[in-house]
Amino acid sequence: MKQRLIWFLVSLLIFSSLSIVGAYGATLGTGWGWTLPGHYNPYVPGYIGFGGLIEEPLAYYIRMTDNFLPRLAVKWEETPSKVTVHLRQNVFWHDGEPFTSKDVVTSFLIGRLFGWDVWRYLKDIKAQDNYTVVFLLDPKQPNIFVTRWILTVRPQPDHVWGSLLPTNIKTLITKNDEKQLGEIRTKIMAYRPEKPVGTGPFMLKSITTGEALLDKFPKHWQANQISIDSVRVYRHLAAEASWASMFAGEIDYEWPGSPPTIQEEWLKRSGNKMVLPSDVSFYGLYFNCDRYPLSVKEVRQALAYAIDRKEVTQVALPVGTPVDVPTGILLEVVDKWLPKDVQKDLNPYSYNPDKAESILKSLGFKKDQEGWTTPMGTKFALEIITPAGWADWARQAENVASQLGKIGIKVDVRVIDQTPFWDREHRGDFDMACGWFGFWDFHPYFGFNGFFREYNGFLPPTYARPTYKGVGFGPEVEVSGIGKVNIPDTVIKLQTTKSFKDQQKLIIALAKAFNEYLPGLPTLEKRLQLFYSTNRITGWPPEDNPLWYNAPGDAPSVLALLISEGYLKPAK
Amino acid sequence: MSWILKRIITAIFMVWLVTTIIFFLIRLMPGNPMDYMLMQLISMRSMSVEDATKLVQSYFGFNPKEPLLVQYINYFKGLLSGNLGQSILFPGTPVGQLLGQSVPWTVFVVGISLIISFALGIYLGTSIAYARGSKFDNILSLFGSITNSIPNYIIAILLIYVLGGLLHIFPMRGAYGTSVTPGFNLEFILDVIYHSILPISSYVITSFGGWMLSMKGSTTSVLGEDYIMAAKAKGIPTKKIKNSYVRRNAILPLFTNLTLSIGFMLGGALFIETMFSYPGVGYYLSTSVSGRDYPLMQGCFLLITVAVILANLITDLTYSKLDPRIRIR
Numbered sequence: 001m002k003q004r005l006i007w008f009l010v011s012l013l014i015f016s017s018l019s020i021v022g023a024y025g026a027t028l029g030t031g032w033g034w035t036l037p038g039h040y041n042p043y044v045p046g047y048i049g050f051g052g053l054i055e056e057p058l059a060y061y062i063r064m065t066d067n068f069l070p071r072l073a074v075k076w077e078e079t080p081s082k083v084t085v086h087l088r089q090n091v092f093w094h095d096g097e098p099f100t101s102k103d104v105v106t107s108f109l110i111g112r113l114f115g116w117d118v119w120r121y122l123k124d125i126k127a128q129d130n131y132t133v134v135f136l137l138d139p140k141q142p143n144i145f146v147t148r149w150i151l152t153v154r155p156q157p158d159h160v161w162g163s164l165l166p167t168n169i170k171t172l173i174t175k176n177d178e179k180q181l182g183e184i185r186t187k188i189m190a191y192r193p194e195k196p197v198g199t200g201p202f203m204l205k206s207i208t209t210g211e212a213l214l215d216k217f218p219k220h221w222q223a224n225q226i227s228i229d230s231v232r233v234y235r236h237l238a239a240e241a242s243w244a245s246m247f248a249g250e251i252d253y254e255w256p257g258s259p260p261t262i263q264e265e266w267l268k269r270s271g272n273k274m275v276l277p278s279d280v281s282f283y284g285l286y287f288n289c290d291r292y293p294l295s296v297k298e299v300r301q302a303l304a305y306a307i308d309r310k311e312v313t314q315v316a317l318p319v320g321t322p323v324d325v326p327t328g329i330l331l332e333v334v335d336k337w338l339p340k341d342v343q344k345d346l347n348p349y350s351y352n353p354d355k356a357e358s359i360l361k362s363l364g365f366k367k368d369q370e371g372w373t374t375p376m377g378t379k380f381a382l383e384i385i386t387p388a389g390w391a392d393w394a395r396q397a398e399n400v401a402s403q404l405g406k407i408g409i410k411v412d413v414r415v416i417d418q419t420p421f422w423d424r425e426h427r428g429d430f431d432m433a434c435g436w437f438g439f440w441d442f443h444p445y446f447g448f449n450g451f452f453r454e455y456n457g458f459l460p461p462t463y464a465r466p467t468y469k470g471v472g473f474g475p476e477v478e479v480s481g482i483g484k485v486n487i488p489d490t491v492i493k494l495q496t497t498k499s500f501k502d503q504q505k506l507i508i509a510l511a512k513a514f515n516e517y518l519p520g521l522p523t524l525e526k527r528l529q530l531f532y533s534t535n536r537i538t539g540w541p542p543e544d545n546p547l548w549y550n551a552p553g554d555a556p557s558v559l560a561l562l563i564s565e566g567y568l569k570p571a572k
Numbered sequence: 573m574s575w576i577l578k579r580i581i582t583a584i585f586m587v588w589l590v591t592t593i594i595f596f597l598i599r600l601m602p603g604n605p606m607d608y609m610l611m612q613l614i615s616m617r618s619m620s621v622e623d624a625t626k627l628v629q630s631y632f633g634f635n636p637k638e639p640l641l642v643q644y645i646n647y648f649k650g651l652l653s654g655n656l657g658q659s660i661l662f663p664g665t666p667v668g669q670l671l672g673q674s675v676p677w678t679v680f681v682v683g684i685s686l687i688i689s690f691a692l693g694i695y696l697g698t699s700i701a702y703a704r705g706s707k708f709d710n711i712l713s714l715f716g717s718i719t720n721s722i723p724n725y726i727i728a729i730l731l732i733y734v735l736g737g738l739l740h741i742f743p744m745r746g747a748y749g750t751s752v753t754p755g756f757n758l759e760f761i762l763d764v765i766y767h768s769i770l771p772i773s774s775y776v777i778t779s780f781g782g783w784m785l786s787m788k789g790s791t792t793s794v795l796g797e798d799y800i801m802a803a804k805a806k807g808i809p810t811k812k813i814k815n816s817y818v819r820r821n822a823i824l825p826l827f828t829n830l831t832l833s834i835g836f837m838l839g840g841a842l843f844i845e846t847m848f849s850y851p852g853v854g855y856y857l858s859t860s861v862s863g864r865d866y867p868l869m870q871g872c873f874l875l876i877t878v879a880v881i882l883a884n885l886i887t888d889l890t891y892s893k894l895d896p897r898i899r900i901r
Contacts, residue, residue: 035859036851037665037673046662190664209851210746234745235849240729245744248737419864
């Protein structure tokens with residue numbers, strides 16, 4: 001009886017293993033995590049998206065070159081009062097329906113209900129004909145990025161979503177009839193399409209909790225130059241799972257954050273490569289300018305001298321690039337925006353712990369065996385908060401604490417759960433906090449807006465919250481060689497200033513203010529680790545290809561671009 | 573009979589008490605999802621406070637600023653009518669639905685793992701107790717101690733890499749493959765079994781050692797009892813003494829642990845589920861805690877609470893059947 005049972009179990013195992021034979025084909029393998037149970041309603045959290053592989057934007061904004069790569073739009077014109085977008089013809093949705101201006105209008109109208117940013121600058125949207133959409137701009141809210149925000153939207157099909165909008169939707173929006181708009185919103189949120197319907201190069205064939213299989217869309221407008229037949233997306237919820245998958249040879253392209261040992265092991269294997277484009281962001285420390293003694297500019301400067309940013313980089317993220325001169329502007333575009341004569345006046349705060357000590361002493365701080373005492377007689381001890389789960393940020397915090405400890409400044413590192421961490425950072429409940437700079441765009445506006453406004457309590461006054469003060473810097477400071485600069489006003493002005501020269505003036509003022517007052521200290525420019533293999537798929541472009549720089553925040557779309565632009569081909 | 577009724581009433585009271593404590597305790601945790609999302613909408617999308625609040629209300633289906641007591645009363649009203657509320661992280665999805673989808677997977681993988689590791693532990697524990705001091709005992713005891721102290725996700729990574737990645741014997745993730753159609757068909761069932769082998773193995777490898785060592789200790793103490801000596805003196809066959817006298821008595825102390833483990837089983841195996849992208853309760857428990865999804869968190873904890881208390885109740889009610897020396901007073 002026992003033997004029979006054993007034989008039964010063994011044959012069950014063999015038979016069940018046979019059932020998956022053939023599941024692994026010669027397809028491009030990649031991986032990332034998505035939430036379960038997941039759904040295909042892009043207007044509700046929990047949406048399973050596949051980036052540009054399934055849904056295409058009107059155009060991709062290529063960050064590195066500051067230009068657009070047309071997709072569903074072929075061309076566009078911008079005037080002070082409107083943006084006219086001409087759509088590509090003979091484009092089809094995955095269910096066979098043609099793509100028209102109706103799809104764009106419906107998508108934007110639904111987006112209006114869900115508070116899309118772009119609607120702050122728009123008055124109306126109209127379909128001029130089947131392939132032309134006109135966006136009327138709000139003259140009271142000019143913004144130099146509005147065209148970009150219009151073009152990077154990924155439209156949804158009107159034949160799927162349009163029936164959820166009443167015919168008088170525009171009237172309801174104009175009247176701000178919140179009761180009815182709320183009901184429509186609820187209806188849209190409750191809707192769960194069976195499958196994602198896009199116009200992109202791939203369509204969803206099947207999905208499980210572990211992987212998704214995307215097949216080439218034969219009617220895609222670039223189908224003739226797409227050489228990859230299918231993409232298998234593995235659901236990886238942890239970097240360890242990604243590494244196992246990579247070393248098992250399943251992966252042709254993935255981007256898990258990895259320590260040097262993993263990178264070395266990957267590169268040792270034949271055909272494996274890695275590119276390290278900028279993450280288009282820095283990270284570093286936010287100083288609470290509202291809390292003594294960090295409220296004293298010179299104290300912040302002393303801390304900057306006491307922190308070796310090269311060491312921080314080595315410890316936190318060796319593939320990162322240490323920030324040579326803190327300005328708040330990403331390293332790749334410093335030369336574009338800051339003339340040489342401006343750059344030479346900036347303080348690099350090169351590592352000099354002796355100088356840090358002498359600054360503190362000159363301010364009246366006293367040092368003894370116990371550490372430092374402030375001129376107020378209190379102990380000079382600080383805390384750095386950092387979010388749980390972000391190992392490189394935690395390593396940065398520990399290293400900074402250790403470096404400051406070397407000159408006698410006691411620093412405690414506190415690792416906090418993600419949700420309360422961001423809450424405390426926004427509320428300004430910290431001494432020092434790990435934080436972002438640069439904010440994923442090469443234009444300095446985004447970095448300054450993120451740091452000087454979003455994390456500094458200077459959202460437009462009507463939107464302000466009483467408890468929201470962030471870093472607590474400004475609003476008005478006296479900048480050497482420039483005079484008084486109102487920080488949030490200057491950032492706002494930047495978003496409406498068109499000419500390069502005028503933008504440059506504002507950027508110089510903000511960069512100089514940042515450099516002189518150091519409300520934060522960016523320590524390193526983050527680099528993404530994009531792993532790829534040439535064993536099954538070839539044609540990967542070199543590291544300086546601008547497309548790689550679109551990976552931060554949307555690595556699947558880079559894959560979509562590399563495939564649809566004809567770069568990637570199966571290896572012979 | 574009155575004792576049974578008393579135990580049932582106590583169990584119900586315990587469920588209410590623990591659920592109430594959990595309700596308030598999770599709201600004492602720093603940070604909440606509503607404020608965070610509100611802040612994100614205001615800052616990232618530049619929405620007005622009014623617009624953002626409306627949107628957050630639409631997402632969550634309730635007013636985040638409602639007084640705690642009102643929230644508590646509403647929660648209990650819903651609970652009594654079988655409504656666990658709507659998930660915050662997955663708007664529009666009832667918590668009951670999320671748990672309903674994930675519990676079977678957890679029960680399947682963790683349940684089978686528990687049965688296998690318990691059975692294996694009991695069998696090997698008795699065997700090594702009989703062979704105390706032998707090489708067999710030393711090797712198995714050492715092996716059991718080591719595997720029991722290794723976190724299960726480490727074993728999971730090893731198995732994924734070696735058996736899944738290098739040797740391609742088993743699938744590396746998921747509950748079933750893309751090539752089968754979910755439903756009551758043989759191909760799907762076999763694929764589910766096939767996909768469960770590595771998660772089950774990870775759990776069994778890291779947990780059977782604990783059962784085995786406990787069983788060894790328990791068996792060793794039973795072997796010294798007078799009635800075993802008497803059985804041997806009577807000439808009862810060794811196999812019968814081992815199975816009917818020793819094992820049955822030695823297993824009793826482990827029975828309570830087993831029923832508690834069955835209760836906790838519904839909490840899922842978080843790391844194993846993460847590594848294998850398995851759609852169990854552990855995934856939702858961890859997601860809800862990190863995302864401060866109060867209703868989902870409450871649902872997961874309620875599930876665990878009820879299961880543990882129920883398991884305890886069953887233990888109390890059945891213990892006397894297993895051990896006739898104990899009688900209900």
